[in-house]
Structure formats: C-alpha cells, structure tokens
Amino acid sequence: MVLQPSNKNNVLKKRSSAKSSENIPPVKLRTVSSSLKDASRRRRARVAGNFSTTSNFATNKQAYAQHIKQRKMKSSSSKALRFHFESFSIPVQDVEMKDIQPTTQQIMEKTTVQLPRHLARPDYKEISRETLTAIDPELTKTPVEYIHEGLTALGPEMYKVLGGVKPAPLPQSPALPQELAIVINDLSSEMPSHMLAVYSSQTNNTASNRRSKVTLYPSHNIVLAAHCANLPPLRSITHPAPKVAGSSITVPVVPLCIPAAELYAPLSMYLYTKRADLLLQSLLPVVPPTPINVYASPDETPEEAARQQQKILSFARQLAATYTPHALLQYAMRVNGLWRNVCALGIFDSGIWETIDTAWEVLLLALGMATGNLDKVMGGPTSSS
Structure with missing residues (x-):
C-alpha cells in the first residue's frame, strides 16, 4: 500500500471536509467520555480525598516548565557536538589505467557527525477544545487533567483491544481507501475509532520518491486528541458497538504524515500505557x-x-x-x-x-x-x- 502525499510538511492529511470532520463519533466513544471522567474522579478521590480540586495535581504544563527551568539552571553549554567516526571505503578502479594493477586495500576515512547537545523543546501549546468537542460535546468543559487521569486508568485496556484488531484485506489500489472494515477480537474495552495510515515526510518530491511506505495502526481518537496539540479533529463514522468477538466494524482511514514513521509504534504504546x-x-x-x-x-x-x-x-x-x-x-x-x-x-x-x-x-x-x-x-x- 502506497500513498501520494500532496504536501510533505503537513502533520495530518485529511480526506474529509471540515464539516464531515465534526461528525458525531461512534456510539461507543460516548461511553469512553463518561468512563474517562469517572475514572479520573475515582483516581483523584483515592489520591487526594477530593476530586473536585486540581490544585494537588501537577499539570503537563507545570511539569514541562519545571524541566526547562532545571535545564537552564544546570546547563553551561548548548553548543552542538562533533563526533568523528572512522569508516572504510574501497577506492574505485579507473578502467582506462590498464597498466595499473587493481588494489583491494581498504582506505580508512573519518566522518564527522554533528549532534545537538540538547534536543530543543518547543513552546508549550494547549490541547484544542475543538478537537475534544468533536469527539464528545460533554468534553468541552472537562479539564484536560481529568481526561489524562482517566486515560491513565483506561489506556492499557484500550491498548490491549488494539492488539486484537485485524484489518480486512486492502483493495488493490495505489491510493488509500477512505474507510476500512476491521475485525474486533477483544471486547474488554472501548473500540478503536480510526485506522491511521502512518508514513514519513519526504525530503524531496522527485518522480522516483513520491510513493511512500504506509503502515496501518488502529487508534482511538480520544487518546490522540488528549495528547496531540497539533492534531485537528478527525472524521468519524457512527457504527453500533460489536457484541461478540470476531465482529467487524468500519472505521475511517486517516493519513498521518510524521518525520519518522518507523517510531510511531513505541510512541503510540506510551500514549496508551504511560510505560x-x-x-x-x-x-x-x-x-x-x-x-x-x-x-x-x-x-x-x-x-x-x-x-x-x-x-x-x-x-x-x-x-x-x-x-x-x-x-x-x-x-x-x-x-x-x-x-x-x-x-x-x-x-x-x-x-x-x-x-x-x-x-x-x-x-x-x-x-x-x-x-x-x-x-x-x-x-x-x-x-x-
């Protein structure tokens, strides 16, 4: 399966219109919203004895700012570092110089690689309320901290459900389908809402480099929306929740262009499990x-x-x-x-x-x-x- 990206700099490529991206999500996801808030309340009640206040819980923004402060206090330099690596190469033999015997002796060369001393952190950005509202209007005024608390409790089970998802055979087409039927083998938690078609951004757009390798990942839009500030609302499909293992549902296929597609799997694992x-x-x-x-x-x-x-x-x-x-x-x-x-x-x-x-x-x-x-x-x- 290949994809022909139209803009290599976009993080997310949507096939739907702005109107369709705000469709009511699958029925099961409304239960997710309620479950997240309930799990957050229970978790806070156990820890603080009063879930109605957020003052006892550090937000991502607070922790992010604290890390930056520690770095500035302890760092004496942020200059790039140069590392020298030894490499071997075999010289190319000039075929016109027939009087010279070919040589197989390897010549050792040095390659210099420059790495930043610190990986820069971008300015903090709040999660989009529009994105959360598109999933469930009840989340419009729900503190993001509550949603994160709920996902901490429910995320591992939701991730387990993804492991039992099997996509139907893809159509023989050079383009991605807009929707895809998937078989659900684990009903222990909420059903995935989307199939992400993840691929890497291209360094050039030559004719030989337009086709990108795409890997499909089932996903829950609530997990992405609660963590990814640069993600716009995702188009959803309303479908009944499966009642027995082995049933199939249809979900939208959403192209996702990121710098390093091969590292999406561990990133997704962390967002669900926080491991x-x-x-x-x-x-x-x-x-x-x-x-x-x-x-x-x-x-x-x-x-x-x-x-x-x-x-x-x-x-x-x-x-x-x-x-x-x-x-x-x-x-x-x-x-x-x-x-x-x-x-x-x-x-x-x-x-x-x-x-x-x-x-x-x-x-x-x-x-x-x-x-x-x-x-x-x-x-x-x-x-x-």
Missing part, C-alpha cells in the same frame, strides 16, 4: 540495570541527585564498552526521530520528554566515551539534557 520504562527500552540497545532519569524529583536530595548522575555515567560507560560508535549513533538517531515526531504532533507529556532527554543524555555520554570526545560532552552537566 516510560518500555519507551526507554525501545530507544536504547539494552535496558538500564536500574531506573535512571536526568531530571530531579521535587523531593530529591543533593546526595540522591549525585547518585543518579553516577548511575547515568556508569550505564553510559557500559554502552561505550559494549557497542561500536556507529551502533550508538544509530540509537541516537532513533531518539532524534522520536523527538521530531513528538514536536510535529505537539505532545507535551512530561513522561515522554523525560524519557527522550534521558536517552539522549546517555547516548551522548556513551558516544563521547567511545570516540574520545567525553570532555566535549561533559562541557554541560551530565544530569541535564
């Missing part, structure tokens, strides 16, 4: 022996912060001793790809930014150790990112 440990695992060659985080918690003592810094350095040293600089660079590019996706979609979840900054810090330290450039990396504190 920062699994997201970090997808960005590094091995799992850290103990939990690591470049950002200090509000109640962390200086001694605990110093121990955390030593844990990060020790783990980076382990990576540098185990993996080649080229392998570490590949993982750094994975982190960079996820970062570009998060920026493009407008995601400001504190957990995902902590994970991105932590993975980037570890990999830069490991690259510095492996290439003899650790002093350049250490120009800024190792506990910041």
Whole structure:
C-alpha cells in the first residue's frame, strides 16, 4: 500500500471536509467520555480525598516548565557536538589505467557527525477544545487533567483491544481507501475509532520518491486528541458497538504524515500505557540495570541527585564498552526521530520528554566515551539534557 502525499510538511492529511470532520463519533466513544471522567474522579478521590480540586495535581504544563527551568539552571553549554567516526571505503578502479594493477586495500576515512547537545523543546501549546468537542460535546468543559487521569486508568485496556484488531484485506489500489472494515477480537474495552495510515515526510518530491511506505495502526481518537496539540479533529463514522468477538466494524482511514514513521509504534504504546520504562527500552540497545532519569524529583536530595548522575555515567560507560560508535549513533538517531515526531504532533507529556532527554543524555555520554570526545560532552552537566 502506497500513498501520494500532496504536501510533505503537513502533520495530518485529511480526506474529509471540515464539516464531515465534526461528525458525531461512534456510539461507543460516548461511553469512553463518561468512563474517562469517572475514572479520573475515582483516581483523584483515592489520591487526594477530593476530586473536585486540581490544585494537588501537577499539570503537563507545570511539569514541562519545571524541566526547562532545571535545564537552564544546570546547563553551561548548548553548543552542538562533533563526533568523528572512522569508516572504510574501497577506492574505485579507473578502467582506462590498464597498466595499473587493481588494489583491494581498504582506505580508512573519518566522518564527522554533528549532534545537538540538547534536543530543543518547543513552546508549550494547549490541547484544542475543538478537537475534544468533536469527539464528545460533554468534553468541552472537562479539564484536560481529568481526561489524562482517566486515560491513565483506561489506556492499557484500550491498548490491549488494539492488539486484537485485524484489518480486512486492502483493495488493490495505489491510493488509500477512505474507510476500512476491521475485525474486533477483544471486547474488554472501548473500540478503536480510526485506522491511521502512518508514513514519513519526504525530503524531496522527485518522480522516483513520491510513493511512500504506509503502515496501518488502529487508534482511538480520544487518546490522540488528549495528547496531540497539533492534531485537528478527525472524521468519524457512527457504527453500533460489536457484541461478540470476531465482529467487524468500519472505521475511517486517516493519513498521518510524521518525520519518522518507523517510531510511531513505541510512541503510540506510551500514549496508551504511560510505560516510560518500555519507551526507554525501545530507544536504547539494552535496558538500564536500574531506573535512571536526568531530571530531579521535587523531593530529591543533593546526595540522591549525585547518585543518579553516577548511575547515568556508569550505564553510559557500559554502552561505550559494549557497542561500536556507529551502533550508538544509530540509537541516537532513533531518539532524534522520536523527538521530531513528538514536536510535529505537539505532545507535551512530561513522561515522554523525560524519557527522550534521558536517552539522549546517555547516548551522548556513551558516544563521547567511545570516540574520545567525553570532555566535549561533559562541557554541560551530565544530569541535564
């Protein structure tokens, strides 16, 4: 299945009109809205004893601002870093020089790669009320914090439902269908509302590079709307909820253009489960022996912060001793790809930014150790990112 994007810079390509994008969503999604608010109330009641106030709960905006403040306080440099990588190439033999014997000797060359010391954070942007209202008018005045609390409780079960979705065979066509029948094998939670056709933005638009590889992902529009500030309302289809496993429903197919399509799967997993440990695992060659985080918690003592810094350095040293600089660079590019996706979609979840900054810090330290450039990396504190 291929797609011919008309504008490579768009985050989302919609086939529907503005009017159709605000259609009433599937009947099941109205239950999702009520479930989210109920789950949020129960969660807050357990934690704070009073779910009617939000003062006891830090918002994504507050956490985002706090991280930026920590970075500014601890960082002494934000300059780009240059790493030198050794590479081998075989010289091309000139066929006209017949009197010279061909050589198979490899010539070692050096390649310089420039990486930013810190991955920049965009300005915070609020979630669109229009997008939430398009899903359910009852969400118009619901605090986003309540919706996030509800998704924290319901998200893992919703993600489990996605694992049981099987799309019907795609039609033999060079273009994406506007709708697609999917088979639902897990009825334990809310049904997906869309099938996302995810592909990467193109670096050029030549005739040989117009066709893009597309991967289909079932998704819930409430999860996307609650996390992605740059996402417009998604067209929906009204359908009855399936009553037995193996039933099929029809959902819209929505093209989604992001910088690194190959990293949409771990991003989607995190948005549903909030498992920062699994997201970090997808960005590094091995799992850290103990939990690591470049950002200090509000109640962390200086001694605990110093121990955390030593844990990060020790783990980076382990990576540098185990993996080649080229392998570490590949993982750094994975982190960079996820970062570009998060920026493009407008995601400001504190957990995902902590994970991105932590993975980037570890990999830069490991690259510095492996290439003899650790002093350049250490120009800024190792506990910041």
